Amino acid sequence: MDLIRIKNVEKKYRNGVTAIYDLNLAIEKGSFVFVIGGSGSGKSTLIKMLYREEKPTKGQVIVGGLDVAKLKNKKVYKLRRKLGIVFQDYRLLPKQTVYENVAFALECIGEKKDIIRTKVLKALEDVGLKNKVHNYPDQLSGGEQQRVAIARAIVNDPKLLLCDEPTGNLDPEKSMEIMKVLEDINKMRGTTIIMATHDKEIVNKMKKQVITLKDGHLVKFKQKGTYVE
Amino acid sequence: MKLFRMLGRSIRDAIKSVIRNFSLSLASISCITITLIIVAIAIIASYNVQNFTKEIERDMTIVVFLENGIEQEDIDDVEKELKSIKNVDKYTFQSKQEVKKQMQEESEVFNTVLENWDDDESPLKDTFQVKVKNVEQLSATAKKIEKVDHVSVVRYGSGMVDKMVTAFNSVEKITFGIVIALVVVTVFLIINTIKLTISARRREISIMRLVGASNFTIKTPFIIEGMILGIFGSIVPILITMYGYLAFYKHFEGHLYSQLIELIKPEPFIYQTSIIILLIGIIVGMIGSASAVRKYLKV
Numbered sequence: 001m002d003l004i005r006i007k008n009v010e011k012k013y014r015n016g017v018t019a020i021y022d023l024n025l026a027i028e029k030g031s032f033v034f035v036i037g038g039s040g041s042g043k044s045t046l047i048k049m050l051y052r053e054e055k056p057t058k059g060q061v062i063v064g065g066l067d068v069a070k071l072k073n074k075k076v077y078k079l080r081r082k083l084g085i086v087f088q089d090y091r092l093l094p095k096q097t098v099y100e101n102v103a104f105a106l107e108c109i110g111e112k113k114d115i116i117r118t119k120v121l122k123a124l125e126d127v128g129l130k131n132k133v134h135n136y137p138d139q140l141s142g143g144e145q146q147r148v149a150i151a152r153a154i155v156n157d158p159k160l161l162l163c164d165e166p167t168g169n170l171d172p173e174k175s176m177e178i179m180k181v182l183e184d185i186n187k188m189r190g191t192t193i194i195m196a197t198h199d200k201e202i203v204n205k206m207k208k209q210v211i212t213l214k215d216g217h218l219v220k221f222k223q224k225g226t227y228v229e
Numbered sequence: 230m231k232l233f234r235m236l237g238r239s240i241r242d243a244i245k246s247v248i249r250n251f252s253l254s255l256a257s258i259s260c261i262t263i264t265l266i267i268v269a270i271a272i273i274a275s276y277n278v279q280n281f282t283k284e285i286e287r288d289m290t291i292v293v294f295l296e297n298g299i300e301q302e303d304i305d306d307v308e309k310e311l312k313s314i315k316n317v318d319k320y321t322f323q324s325k326q327e328v329k330k331q332m333q334e335e336s337e338v339f340n341t342v343l344e345n346w347d348d349d350e351s352p353l354k355d356t357f358q359v360k361v362k363n364v365e366q367l368s369a370t371a372k373k374i375e376k377v378d379h380v381s382v383v384r385y386g387s388g389m390v391d392k393m394v395t396a397f398n399s400v401e402k403i404t405f406g407i408v409i410a411l412v413v414v415t416v417f418l419i420i421n422t423i424k425l426t427i428s429a430r431r432r433e434i435s436i437m438r439l440v441g442a443s444n445f446t447i448k449t450p451f452i453i454e455g456m457i458l459g460i461f462g463s464i465v466p467i468l469i470t471m472y473g474y475l476a477f478y479k480h481f482e483g484h485l486y487s488q489l490i491e492l493i494k495p496e497p498f499i500y501q502t503s504i505i506i507l508l509i510g511i512i513v514g515m516i517g518s519a520s521a522v523r524k525y526l527k528v
Contacts, residue, residue, distance in 0.1 A: 077438070077441045078441075080440065091435070091439070107238060110235045165347075
């Protein structure tokens with residue numbers, strides 16, 4: 001079954017730049033998809049449309065049966081609760097501990113304290129940071145901070161995990177650690193993962209589905225693809 | 230249940246955030262404090278002016294002197310005429326005998342002088358003492374009464390008192406305007422100060438939005454924080470109102486310069502003013518943070 005369906009989508013920014021031209025895509029539940037392309041290819045715009053940071057100018061973006069384009073600003077939170085998002089710059093709260101940062105996602109949606117505790121510890125265990133719960137972000141390495149961000153993104157058991165260049169700030173070794181974590185999440189939890197990246201090595205090693213964008217056009221959608229420019 | 234849990238969390242987060250962002254909180258609190266002090270002074274001044282204008286107005290009487298040797302029938306006619314004048318609120322009749330008695334009681338000198346006059350000789354006249362509804366039309370009403378038959382002379386608050394009332398009325402309006410203007414200015418100042426606080430926490434808000442917090446969930450802690458800032462900001466102005474006004478009242482022994490200008494008694498006035506100050510503080514804090522946070526809620 002398709003978790004995401006994108007039909008005839010075009011995205012034109014207010015400054016007149018068109019980031020995506022007539023895009024059609026279907027992504028199956030439980031898949032692991034790379035979105036690749038150079039800068040300005042539209043991969044970040046595609047990710048942003050999936051979590052409704054940007055609205056498509058034309059067409060439909062359907063995530064888990066919800067037409068994201070028609071979603072009102074006030075109701076965006078309903079979509080966000082169904083998905084997890086990871087960024088290149090981690091976006092952690094510096095004055096809160098690892099535990100608090102992950103728990104924050106559940107507190108915001110009014111979850112009960114004991115459920116928060118169980119879920120947070122499980123998520124931190126999944127990313128291998130159970131021994132760092134009381135540390136603050138600045139006491140962690142970049143890779144560890146990104147793992148906290150991943151734990152925060154999956155703590156709510158989302159169907160979909162969106163990653164926008166999650167390894168962009170990390171060295172190859174740490175990047176592979178992150179990829180291992182993401183692959184485990186994909187396998188163990190069955191979470192659909194869509195990851196925008198321009199890291200050739202990762203894409204080639206992982207052998208997952210690859211969507212290639214160039215100047216806003218879909219060039220290729222390959223099962224078990226590699227990075228082709 | 231969930232709502233209470235969220236509300237409890239919001240209150241906890243708000244208190245935490247006031248403490249964590251202490252220097253910015255202090256900036257907002259001082260801003261609220263200073264403006265509320267001025268608002269408090271303006272309120273106290275405005276109410277006092279209002280009070281003694283009313284006091285003076287209450288004392289404003291038109292004294293209608295009737296012709297000498299007037300008959301009871303004619304007195305009744307004058308009374309009817311008075312009744313028909315719209316601005317007349319109340320009136321009392323005082324016969325010359327009563328006037329004489331009153332004067333005798335008031336002063337030893339009058340007592341001996343008046344003792345020797347009988348009713349026919351007496352230069353005193355029967356009078357009506359008229360209170361009006363609207364003091365600003367006092368002179369117009371007096372002129373109307375003057376034209377009534379059998380009325381000899383009409384006396385009313387001399388020119389100075391008349392002018393004083395008009396002056397006080399405008400002072401009252403001006404102070405009221407100042408209070409309103411100050412409240413508006415405070416709201417703007419607080420919006421800006423809280424905007425600073427919030428812009429320092431843009432990241433937190435953007436993360437809240439990313440993890441699926443509803444606008445209500447994001448706004449509530451900030452609004453509660455605004456309330457807390459408002460409450461802290463009104464502490465000093467309230468203390469100044471309570472102890473300051475009490476000291477002021479005691480120092481002037483309840484009257485400003487002359488017996489004419491009477492100050493409002495401190496109790497319950499200072500409590501009422503304090504509550505108004507507290508409410509202004511809370512509301513202004515809430516409005517300030519609500520409008521400041523809204524900027525960051527647009528997707």
